[in-house]
Amino acid sequence: MMTTKSMAAELMAAKSMANSISARAMAAETVPGKPIDPGIFDRGERMGELHLFLRCRRRHWLRWIPAILILAVGLIGPAIVPQNPYTMALNHALLPVGSPGHPLGTDDYGRDLLSRLIFGARTSVWLGVMVVACAGAFGTLIGAATGYFGGLVDSVIMRLADALLAFPLAVAALFVAALLGPGTGNLILTLTLLGWVGYARLARSLVLRIKSERFVEAARAVGAGSGRILFRHILPNIAGPLASYAALHIGSVILICAELGFLGFGVQPPTPDWGLMLNEGRAYLRVAPQLAIFPTLAVTLTVMSFQGLARAWNGRNHSERC
Secondary structure, X not given: OXXXXXXXXXXXXXXHHHHXXXXXXHHOOOOOOOOOOOXXXXXXXXXXXXXXXXXXXXXXXXXXXXXXXHHHHHHHHHHHOOOOOOOOOHHHOOOXXXXXXXXXXXXXXXXXXXXXXHHHHHHHHHHHHHHHHHHHHHHHHHHHHHHHHOHHHHHHHHHHHHHHHOOOHHHHHHHHHHHHOOOHHHHHHHXXXXXXXXXXXXXXXXXXXXXXXXXXXXXXXXXXXXHHHHHHHHHHHOHHHHHHHHHHHHHHHHHHHHHHHHHOOOOOOOOOOHHHHHHHHHHHOOOOOHHHHHHHHXXXXXXXXXXXXXXXXXXXXXXXXX
């Protein structure tokens, strides 16, 4: 027997459906005396789905714009800087925001702050792309291979990954950077050694899920080797989630590079770097707070931009509802 609650739920569902059909019929353009075309309901459904699809795509593409602008600034930075970021003019030190020829002012050595911020974007973007490329390639290959073949090697590598993930990334990066010493090359090596773990675990989980699919079994049945199956059939089908993780990872790398630069283990002076600029500007918070505010805003907006890019890519691959 049907309970009172289930009967009430069915009645409410039927009433909602009837109201929806009635509203569509009233909204349709009909001719008096002519029967209503049932196809208007299907067309209404299709138009609604199309509107929802376009609205979702527009939101996703709008999330790409900030990250694309930052990447563009990083690539063409030397061509658009108003002044040489390395040129010192001690007689123009600590100029305020809005000074002639220096829209954002100058630092304690008289160097143009806007130019150094733009060059800092170039440094941060280059570091982020290099670390993500190295860690992503290595981690994806390791994770895909261990997930596909399994066995003792899979267990050993995953336990190593678990051990690395047990430490906070910033603390581990600081420890390794202190061992290797400061510098751009050591910074890339440090973050690559710590960053491959996420790609390996993600690629392994995706391969474990997809290697039993029918198209993989079909490729194996026609005699395709393991290498061909991995590179031609499995890796292209897991590229979407890996790309979304890579976009998120770029933001994390830029943030950690700024942290290490602030502590003196990252990019070394006189190269413009947002973390290094923040460290130099904290001594002038009272007289020239813009020296610390603008690098902080640059790091924050960049990280948020790449997080938005990751969400947009994730929505593109999984048909995120709006």
